[in-house]
Amino acid sequence: MTKTVIQINAGNFTNVFLIRGHAGCALVDTGNPGKADHILERLAECGVAPGDIRLILITHGHVDHFGSAAELRERTGAPVAIHALDAEAVRQGKHLPESLKPTHWIVALAMRIPGITGPDCAPAFEPDIVFEEKWRLDEYGIAGQVLPTPGHTPGSVSVLLDSGEAIMGDVVMGDFLRLLRRPGPPIVAWDLEQNRESACRLLALSPRIVYVGHGGPFEDLSGLSKGCKEIM
Ligand SMILES: [Zn+2]
Ligand SMILES: [Zn+2]
Numbered sequence: 001m002t003k004t005v006i007q008i009n010a011g012n013f014t015n016v017f018l019i020r021g022h023a024g025c026a027l028v029d030t031g032n033p034g035k036a037d038h039i040l041e042r043l044a045e046c047g048v049a050p051g052d053i054r055l056i057l058i059t060h061g062h063v064d065h066f067g068s069a070a071e072l073r074e075r076t077g078a079p080v081a082i083h084a085l086d087a088e089a090v091r092q093g094k095h096l097p098e099s100l101k102p103t104h105w106i107v108a109l110a111m112r113i114p115g116i117t118g119p120d121c122a123p124a125f126e127p128d129i130v131f132e133e134k135w136r137l138d139e140y141g142i143a144g145q146v147l148p149t150p151g152h153t154p155g156s157v158s159v160l161l162d163s164g165e166a167i168m169g170d171v172v173m174g175d176f177l178r179l180l181r182r183p184g185p186p187i188v189a190w191d192l193e194q195n196r197e198s199a200c201r202l203l204a205l206s207p208r209i210v211y212v213g214h215g216g217p218f219e220d221l222s223g224l225s226k227g228c229k230e231i232m
Pocket of ligand 2: 065213214
């Protein structure tokens with residue numbers, strides 16, 4: 001069976017995703033700056049040419065997710081979409097500082113080490129599609145929807161395909177203390193409580209597999225969805 005979502009390792013423990021719809025392809029997230037060549041090579045291995053990408057969706061305004069968006073837009077010709085509340089990050093080409101609050105004291109300590117959080121700026125650009133509400137991807141040949149899931153950043157979004165696959169950006173993160181093998185809360189967040197609510201709302205829609213920006217994918221979600229209050 002052809003998989004609808006292909007996870008691509010974009011380096012630095014960061015994933016981006018190819019969605020192969022019934023009548024078109026989309027790229028979800030673009031990794032850190034300088035990753036366009038690597039991503040396009042992985043797409044070619046999947047038989048996908050740059051011109052096959054009809055949409056580039058950015059799950060949120062962190063540099064490790066939009067860093068190569070400007071270059072990939074240029075090379076694919078696809079429009080870049082981001083939620084209005086995170087659009088300023090890509091216009092400035094940097095993280096919005098209020099979205100980088102550590103959620104654990106170990107992270108707070110680690111963030112004092114220069115460079116540990118990776119690049120903090122990327123080529124700035126004006127996004128082509130700026131949205132506020134949930135929307136469907138049918139016009140791009142994909143049966144699924146984009147849902148606002150705020151909390152990690154104000155404008156964080158997730159994708160839920162009709163086939164049951166979800167891409168949740170950094171709403172859920174592979175737990176760094178468990179080598180990314182188990183799902184956990186994000187290590188930084190604008191509003192962790194809102195993030196928890198967003199995660200629970202999406203998991204209540206019963207995705208059968210969850211892809212995330214760091215670690216994953218996670219197929220056994222029973223613990224996560226049943227006990228999401230505790231885990232998140
Ligand atoms: Zn993030
Ligand atoms: Zn991230």
